[in-house]
Structures are given as C-alpha cells and as structure tokens.
Amino acid sequence: MPVTLRRFEGQVAAVTGGASGIGAATARRLSAEGAHVWLLDRDGAAAQALAGQLAAADAIEVDVADAGAVGAAVDRIVDRHDRVDVMIANAGVTLEASIWDTTPDQLARVIDVNLSGAFHCAGRALASMVAHGSGSVVFTSSDAGLVGWPSQAAYCATKGALVALTRAAAIDAAPHNVRVNCVCPAFTATPLVDAWLAQAADPEATRAEIAAEAPLGRIATPDEVAAAIVFLASDEARFITGVALPVDGGVTAQ
Numbered sequence: 001m002p003v004t005l006r007r008f009e010g011q012v013a014a015v016t017g018g019a020s021g022i023g024a025a026t027a028r029r030l031s032a033e034g035a036h037v038w039l040l041d042r043d044g045a046a047a048q049a050l051a052g053q054l055a056a057a058d059a060i061e062v063d064v065a066d067a068g069a070v071g072a073a074v075d076r077i078v079d080r081h082d083r084v085d086v087m088i089a090n091a092g093v094t095l096e097a098s099i100w101d102t103t104p105d106q107l108a109r110v111i112d113v114n115l116s117g118a119f120h121c122a123g124r125a126l127a128s129m130v131a132h133g134s135g136s137v138v139f140t141s142s143d144a145g146l147v148g149w150p151s152q153a154a155y156c157a158t159k160g161a162l163v164a165l166t167r168a169a170a171i172d173a174a175p176h177n178v179r180v181n182c183v184c185p186a187f188t189a190t191p192l193v194d195a196w197l198a199q200a201a202d203p204e205a206t207r208a209e210i211a212a213e214a215p216l217g218r219i220a221t222p223d224e225v226a227a228a229i230v231f232l233a234s235d236e237a238r239f240i241t242g243v244a245l246p247v248d249g250g251v252t253a254q
Contacts, residue, residue: 007234009034012081014074016064016121017091019046021190022140022229025222026088029230031055035086038077040064040121042091064091064117065109074124083132086233087125089118090140094196099153107154114158115165122169122180130176136233137173139166139182140225143248146184159184163244170242179241181232186213186248188220214249 013030017023018039031037031054041047044061051057060076062069077084093113095106122137129135144152145159162182170180187193187210200206211218228247231237246252 006034007230007236008086011035011085012038012077012083013086013088013233014038014040014077014084014121014125015088015090016040016062016117017140018088019043019050019059021192022185022188022222022225023088023090024050025226026090026229027054027057029223029226030086030088030233031057033230033234036081038073038084040070040073040091063113064089064121065112067116067120070117070120071124074121074128078128083135084125084128085135087122087129087135087137088140088229088233089121089137090229091117091121092140092142092192094152094192095154096151096196097154098151102154110154110158114155115161118162119165122165126169126173126178126180129178130173133177135178136237137169137178137180138229138232139180140229141166141182141184141244143184143186143246143251145182146244146246146252166244167242174241179232179237181237181241181243181245183225183228183232184244184246184248184252185220185225186246186251187211188222188225190222193219214251215254216249218249220247220249 013035015027019041036056039047039059047059051059060073141162142159144156145163166182197203
C-alpha cells in the first residue's frame with residue numbers, strides 16, 4: 001500500500017533490528033513519512049545497504065545485548081541531531097526449547113537481547129526524550145508475551161517482560177510528555193520465521209498450520225506490523241501510552 005502520510009517530517013527515528021523483517025519494514029515506513037532513520041543492527045552490511053535505499057538514513061552495527069555499544073550508538077544519534085524523537089526497540093531472538101531443556105547460556109542470550117537490549121535502547125533514548133519534553137518508544141513484543149506457547153519458555157518470559165516494561169516505562173515517562181507502547185505480533189513472514197520453518201519436517205504444512213491458528217486465516221506481513229508500530233509512534237496516537245497492541249489476526253482473542 002503506498003504511503004501518503006508525512007507524520008514524521010523532520011523527526012529522528014532509530015530502529016533496532018532494522019536491517020530485515022519487521023524492523024526493515026518499519027524503517028521504510030518511517031522514512032517514507034519523512035523521518036531521518038538510524039538502522040541499528042548486528043548485521044552492519046545489511047543495515048548499510050538498506051540505509052542506502054532510504055531518503056535520509058544512517059546505519060550502525062551494534063549488538064543490542066552489549067549495553068555499552070547501545071549507549072554509544074544512541075549517543076552518536078543525539079550528538080548528530082541533538083535528540084531522538086522515536087525509538088523502535090525491535091531486535092529479538094527466538095529459542096525453541098522447553099523450560100527444562102533450556103540451558104543457562106541459552107536463557108542468558110534470550111534475556112540479553114529481547115529484554116536487556118530493549119531496556120537499554122529505550123532507557124538511553126528516553127533520557128534524551130525526557131530532556132526535550134517529547135518522544136515515543138515502541139517495543140516489539142509478541143503474542144507470546146500475552147499467552148503461553150509450547151517450547152517457548154524463555155521467549156515467552158522475555159516478551160511478557162516487555163509488556164510489563166512498557167507499562168512501567170509509560171508511567172515514568174508520561175509526566176514528561178513522552179509515550180511508551182508495544183506491539184504484540186503473531187507469526188509474521190520474516191527471515192527469522194522463514195528460517196524457523198525451514199527446520200520443520202514439513203515446512204509448508206507447518207506454515208499452513210500456523211496460518212490456521214489465526215481467525216483471519218493467514219500469517220502477518222512485516223508491513224502490517226510496521227503500520228501498527230508507526231501509528232503508535234506517531235502523533236495520531238498522542239493520547240495512547242502503556243498499551244500492548246496485539247497485531248495477531250485474532251489469535252489472542254480466542
């Protein structure tokens with residue numbers, strides 16, 4: 001669908017995990033609506049390639065699990081523009097394992113990326129937003145943050161924590177005219193999901209089974225999730241904060 005709105009004209013936006021999937025779709029949407037977009041991703045080459053396709057964009061290679069690197073990245077953005085208006089904390093990893101099969105190292109990695117990474121990205125950006133008296137943070141959680149899924153104990157735990165973090169951070173930020181929200185997508189057609197499906201005994205049958213779980217009968221596209229993220233980040237949602245918005249085709253309504 002062509003983008004005709006210009007809700008982010010002159011604004012500065014950062015997107016973690018911005019080189020592919022939901023992050024890339026969000027970056028494209030923000031750019032099309034006038035933002036200068038900073039792509040923060042562990043795959044620096046892919047982030048740089050996408051930045052070259054956008055009207056005004058830069059890329060920084062960063063692993064969000066590295067708090068020091070996150071701080072340096074956000075500081076670089078603020079040094080360049082004197083502010084960051086929008087932070088999309090989207091980077092994440094999955095782990096398919098029951099709670100009893102999850103090793104301490106596996107759990108630590110999922111927490112470091114999905115929870116700690118998002119926490120540090122948002123916290124550093126919020127400090128700038130609070131100082132300027134405006135701004136918006138959107139976390140990418142998951143329907144797994146609202147309901148349980150089999151063999152996803154660590155993933156569910158971190159995504160559920162993001163929902164709680166959204167609410168707490170929203171309360172902290174609200175007196176400063178800064179908003180914090182999150183989206184909770186179901187399965188979305190991203191490279192991460194495609195890689196997961198490729199490991200199944202019958203990938204196409206598994207894809208069809210997942211699609212059937214949603215009352216709308218299909219898997220989401222990255223653009224559909226990005227549209228919800230960008231809405232929450234925009235001034236159209238200026239009286240919305242502390243919300244966990246399912247973008248799941250009705251999965252969690254059942």
